[in-house]
Amino acid sequence: MSDPNTCSKCGEASILKGDIGLRTSRDLELIMVVRQDHGIEKKVPLQPRVCGKCGYVDLFVEEPKNLMITRNDKPVDPDYKHRPLLEYDF
Secondary structure, X not given: OXXXXXXXXXXXXXXXXXXXXXXXXXXXXXXXXXXXXXOEEEEEEEXXXXXXXXXXXXEEEOOHHHHOOOOOOOOOXXXXXXXXXXXXXX
């Protein structure tokens, strides 16, 4: 994504401005990218970019660093038994 205002499909500078979000129709929660590893769950909201000319939609996350698992993260289930976090996991 070089220019955030340019469509990656048609190349026009016609990305719609304003608050555009994604939701599920059932429970009105945000659609998220979820990473589950070592019993740790990381969630980051998925963001759309919509072209006003061709209608193409790009999906991205604002802070991909938040999906990284760190030493300070704890498993969601305290009784989770799987292999421990090792140095090469980071």
